[in-house]
Amino acid sequence: MLIAIEGIDGSGKTTLAKELKKWLENEKKKKVLLTAEPFTEEISKLIQEEGWKDPVTLTLLFSADRGVHVNWIMKQNQYDIIVTDRYYYSTIAYQAAMGIDKNWIIEVNKFFPKPELTLLLDIPAEIAITRIKKDDKFNFKEKLSLLQKVRENYLEIAKNENSIKIINSTKTFEEVLSEAKNYVEELIS
Ligand SMILES: Nc1ncnc2c1ncn2[C@@H]1O[C@H](COP(=O)(O)OP(=O)(O)O)[C@@H](O)[C@H]1O
Numbered sequence: 001m002l003i004a005i006e007g008i009d010g011s012g013k014t015t016l017a018k019e020l021k022k023w024l025e026n027e028k029k030k031k032v033l034l035t036a037e038p039f040t041e042e043i044s045k046l047i048q049e050e051g052w053k054d055p056v057t058l059t060l061l062f063s064a065d066r067g068v069h070v071n072w073i074m075k076q077n078q079y080d081i082i083v084t085d086r087y088y089y090s091t092i093a094y095q096a097a098m099g100i101d102k103n104w105i106i107e108v109n110k111f112f113p114k115p116e117l118t119l120l121l122d123i124p125a126e127i128a129i130t131r132i133k134k135d136d137k138f139n140f141k142e143k144l145s146l147l148q149k150v151r152e153n154y155l156e157i158a159k160n161e162n163s164i165k166i167i168n169s170t171k172t173f174e175e176v177l178s179e180a181k182n183y184v185e186e187l188i189s
């Protein structure tokens with residue numbers, strides 16, 4: 001069973017993924033594999049060196065990275081649940097925000113398995129950016145308008161896809177986690 005966690009940078013994906021894993025293991029006695037995209041070091045390096053200059057190359061690099069990731073996931077037979085921090089909805093939302101045709105991105109990604117559940121952490125970009133700043137990881141000033149567009153794209157995708165559940169990530173982390181648990185509970189029970 002594949003669960004994806006999606007949302008703009010700073011929306012709380014990594015925090016949620018870790019806590020969900022703990023809960024699934026400790027309370028639900030499930031074997032959980034936590035993974036993330038971008039997945040491979042080699043392609044991440046290419047993305048840093050080349051991709052950001054060119055959204056077409058970026059789309060292909062993220063999708064190629066996903067191919068390697070999916071092949072690896074397919075071999076992880078000992079787990080009940082695989083939780084991935086980002087999946088193909090990231091490419092649809094981010095690279096479409098950079099001007100790439102959504103249908104082409106969907107086409108490039110059409111062979112990858114669809115997650116049974118996707119938790120979309122929804123939050124205004126202005127708030128997400130303050131959370132990233134708290135971590136002092138990046139300077140996202142110039143990213144605000146891009147992230148606003150990415151957020152809109154995610155919400156648009158979710159409108160047409162029942163397996164994507166939107167969680168309001170401006171709430172406290174306890175509330176976000178509790179909502180996420182309810183959706184996962186529905187899926188595994
Ligand atoms: N619901 C929340 N309310 C307030 N802060 C949060 C919440 N969820 C996560 N955070 C904090 O926001 C920051 C970014 O979270 P993170 O999980 O790294 O996001 P992402 O993986 O989506 O970039 C971290 O400092 C984290 O502790």
Ligand SMILES: Cc1cn([C@H]2C[C@H](O)[C@@H](COP(=O)(O)OP(=O)(O)O)O2)c(=O)[nH]c1=O
Pocket residue numbers: 008009010013014037038062063085086087088090091092094095
């Ligand atoms: C997987 C993926 C990530 N990205 C972007 C989102 C992030 O800005 C960046 C790195 O992802 P990530 O390391 O997950 O960043 P964060 O933890 O801040 O969310 O790559 C894409 O643009 N397309 C994709 O397909």
